[in-house]
Amino acid sequence: MPQKVRIALDAMGGDVGASVVIPGAAIFLTRHPDVEFLLFGDRAVIDAQLAHHAGLKKVARIIHTDVAVSMHDRPSQALRRTRKSSSMWLAIEAVKKGEADVAVSAGNTGALVAMARFCLRMLPGIDRPALAAIYPTMRGDSVVLDLGATIGGDARHLVALAVMGSAMASVLLNLERPSVGLLNIGVEEMKGHEEIREAAELLREMSLPHLNYTGFIEGDGIGRGDADVVVTEGFSGNIALKMAEGTFRQFSAVLRDSISRYWLARIGYLLSFQAFRALRKKLDPRRANGSVLLGLKGVVVKSHGGTDSEGFAYAVDVGYEMARYDLLNKINQMLNRDGSALAQAPTDQEPVS
DSSP states (O other): OOSSEEEEEETTOSSSTHHHHHHHHHHHHHHOOSEEEEEEEOHHHHHHHHTTOHHHHHTEEEEEOOBOOOTTOOHHHHHHHHTTTBHHHHHHHHHHTTSOSEEEEOSOHHHHHHHHHHHHOBOTTOOSOEEEEEEEETTEEEEEEOSSSSSOOOHHHHHHHHHHHHHHHHHHSOOSSOEEEEEOSOSSTTOSOHHHHHHHHHHHHHOOTTOEEEEEEOTHHHHHTOOSEEEOOHHHHHHHHHHHHHHHHHHHHHHHHHHHHOHHHHHHHHHTHHHHHHHHHHHOGGGGOOEEEETBSSEEEEOOTTOOHHHHHHHHHHHHHHHHTTHHHHHHHHHHHHGGGGGGSOOOOOOOO
C-alpha cells in the first residue's frame, strides 16, 4: 500500500466544476489526511476555491489548463478536440505516468470512458471497461456493474464483469468469496437472452475459486441483497441505477409532503426522527456516488455530474479505497488465476462513437 495516496482531480468536470470539486476534496481530506492532490483546470478558478480551504491548499498542486470537456461533447469529439489538453485527459494521463494513483472526474461519462480507454489501455483478457458502484441493500452493500460504460455484451464480457466485480467486492466489502448473480427477467435457467444464458453456463463450468456464482436474480433482488455482486450489461445497468435514484427522490418527496400536510404526521415524524435519519443515511444517493471504471491499466472513478460537494467527497473516498488496497493487482491476480477460460469465448469488440 502506498504511504500517501496521490489523487488527480478533474477540477472542471461536472455541472458546476470547481465549486463542487474543491469543497468536496476538502471534505474528503478531513477523513483521509494521508493524501496529495493534483488539481487540473483553470488556475484562477481553482485558486478562488482553495482560498476557502487552507488545509487542502497545503496538500494540493495545480496544473493549469483552460480546456474543459463539455457535458454535451460526443466521446469522439472530446478525443479529437481536447485530447492532451483538457483537465479530464490530463488527470487520466497523470495515472498513466505514475504521478497519481487514481483519477476522479464528474465530467462527461462517454468522454471519460473513451479517454481512459485510449490513454490507459485495457487489462489483458478484458475487451472493454465497465462502470461499477456500491449499491445499498437490505443485507448490507453490493457491487453492481456495468452501469453504462458500454452497451451490450456477449457471454465472455459478462464473465469478465463477474471477475472484476468480485475483485472490487473483495476490496471494498472485505469478502473472501463474493456471491455473484446475473441480472435477468427471471430466475429460471431458460429465461433471458442467449448471451446471459451462455454466461451462466460458463460461470458454472469455470467454478471460479474466488467467486461464488449463485444464478440469475431479478430486479427486486438487487435491493434485497440477493448477491454481493450483480452483473448486467450497461444498458440495463444504467436504467436500474437511475430507477433506484429516482425512486428514492420520489419517496422522499412524498414523505415530506405527507408530513407537512398533517399535524399528527409531524408528531409521528418527531417521535421517529432517529429511524427516518437512519433511513435517509442508508438510501442517500450521494453515499453511493462514485463508480469505478474497471478493466483499465489504472484506476479512474466517475462521479455524478450533478452531485454536491458531499457527494463528490464520497466519490473520492471510493478512489482512495481502490488505490489504497491495490484493486488493480487484485483484479490481475483473479484474471490470471480464474480468467483463463475467458480466452475460450469469442472476443467482443465495440468501437468508440
